[in-house]
Amino acid sequence: MPLTAYSHRFAAELDLPQWLSRMTGVPLDHLRLEGFEDNWRHAAAQDLECPSCGARGAVLVASGVDRKTRRKVRQATFRFRDPDGGDAHAPLCDFAAHDDPASVEGLVNFQSPKDWLTRQVRVLVCGGIQAGVFTQADMRAMRLWFFQQRQSYRVEITLDPRIPELVRSIWYSKMPSIPFSPSHGDIRDFDWRGVARRMAYPEADGLLALLAERRLWPRDDMVASATRLATRLHGQTVFDVSVFSEKLVLANSLVDFIVDSYGAFRANRTVRLAKNRVDRQPALLALASLLLFKSDWHLSSAAERFARLAAISAPPDVLGNLIGLNPFTDYWSVGLIRLLQDSPTQIDPTLDFEQAVSDCERNLRRAHQAWIDAGRPNHTPLHSSNS
Numbered sequence: 001m002p003l004t005a006y007s008h009r010f011a012a013e014l015d016l017p018q019w020l021s022r023m024t025g026v027p028l029d030h031l032r033l034e035g036f037e038d039n040w041r042h043a044a045a046q047d048l049e050c051p052s053c054g055a056r057g058a059v060l061v062a063s064g065v066d067r068k069t070r071r072k073v074r075q076a077t078f079r080f081r082d083p084d085g086g087d088a089h090a091p092l093c094d095f096a097a098h099d100d101p102a103s104v105e106g107l108v109n110f111q112s113p114k115d116w117l118t119r120q121v122r123v124l125v126c127g128g129i130q131a132g133v134f135t136q137a138d139m140r141a142m143r144l145w146f147f148q149q150r151q152s153y154r155v156e157i158t159l160d161p162r163i164p165e166l167v168r169s170i171w172y173s174k175m176p177s178i179p180f181s182p183s184h185g186d187i188r189d190f191d192w193r194g195v196a197r198r199m200a201y202p203e204a205d206g207l208l209a210l211l212a213e214r215r216l217w218p219r220d221d222m223v224a225s226a227t228r229l230a231t232r233l234h235g236q237t238v239f240d241v242s243v244f245s246e247k248l249v250l251a252n253s254l255v256d257f258i259v260d261s262y263g264a265f266r267a268n269r270t271v272r273l274a275k276n277r278v279d280r281q282p283a284l285l286a287l288a289s290l291l292l293f294k295s296d297w298h299l300s301s302a303a304e305r306f307a308r309l310a311a312i313s314a315p316p317d318v319l320g321n322l323i324g325l326n327p328f329t330d331y332w333s334v335g336l337i338r339l340l341q342d343s344p345t346q347i348d349p350t351l352d353f354e355q356a357v358s359d360c361e362r363n364l365r366r367a368h369q370a371w372i373d374a375g376r377p378n379h380t381p382l383h384s385s386n387s
């Protein structure tokens with residue numbers, strides 16, 4: 001159940017009280033939300049659509065009030081029903097299962113920004129609407145376009161959820177170094193464990209080379225997210241967001257331009273933006289993507305559009321709701337999953353890597369001892385310079 005819906009009549013994203021207030025002319029604080037006249041119910045079914053999949057058939061749901069305490073227990077909202085009374089959402093629509101736009105894949109709610117950056121981006125979005133750079137109808141068109149992309153490009157998750165964490169452990173053990181020789185064991189406080197970690201599972205070498213080639217470093221957050229996806233959605237399909245790889249390059253370029261050129265961001269880039277890398281900021285990516293979407297993904301046109309909206313000094317607050325979209329959610333984790341499950345080199349998911357390291361360390365120590373017992377063959381003592 002989405003809390004807002006797109007109104008064709010008002011070309012705006014509205015929650016139920018906002019929509020009813022505009023329809024009836026009754027101010028927001030005088031609205032009754034516990035029962036609706038039939039003509040408003042009929043109008044809602046005609047006018048409103050789901051903000052994600054575009055389903056019609058909105059049904060007004062009254063706010064719920066506890067009879068004893070008179071406390072509000074449910075916010076007035078919409079449901080989308082087909083003529084038979086069933087759920088009208090498209091099967092892949094997140095609103096079929098969730099209420100809150102914040103929990104839906106990619107949607108960025110500018111209405112109630114929780115952080116500094118999203119508040120700044122909201123002001124810019126209001127400026128964009130004020131300057132006529134884009135409209136709420138464009139934001140809706142972009143959401144529907146994204147929904148179509150999500151339906152068209154799907155990839156099945158077959159990866160064992162234990163694999164991403166194993167790959168991370170092996171990856172961080174592989175520091176490039178000179179190949180081990182038993183003579184290295186003579187080094188005082190030799191790092192047996194470190195060398196064993198590097199050598200314990202050579203079967204993964206092909207896979208690690210592939211990761212390096214694609215520049216997909218298994219970072220902690222990416223691995224955690226890939227593990228969650230592989231656990232929750234094993235055997236199901238997800239949006240193959242890798243189809244957006246060229247668009248992500250463009251969006252990141254535009255985000256860089258915005259951060260470098262817009263005063264509030266430039267001044268705060270080390271303090272406020274450094275914590276999270278800019279390319280992982282959903283609000284900024286949502287704004288950049290909207291500008292690019294409106295510009296047919298031409299970077300220079302999108303930068304010109306940004307200049308127009310950023311010229312507005314104090315845009316009026318836009319009444320209604322602003323729901324943007326970051327189309328690149330899960331880009332890295334889905335990319336990691338695809339690479340790991342498609343790679344010709346596969347890791348045994350039952351591998352106990354720490355045990356493999358211990359076994360390898362024992363073997364290295366034995367090889368060193370055997371080399372000593374054999375009288376340190378090929379051991380060439382260093383000659384001093386004057387001998």
Ligand SMILES: [Zn+2]
Pocket residue numbers: 050051052053054055089090093094095096
């Ligand atoms: Zn929907």
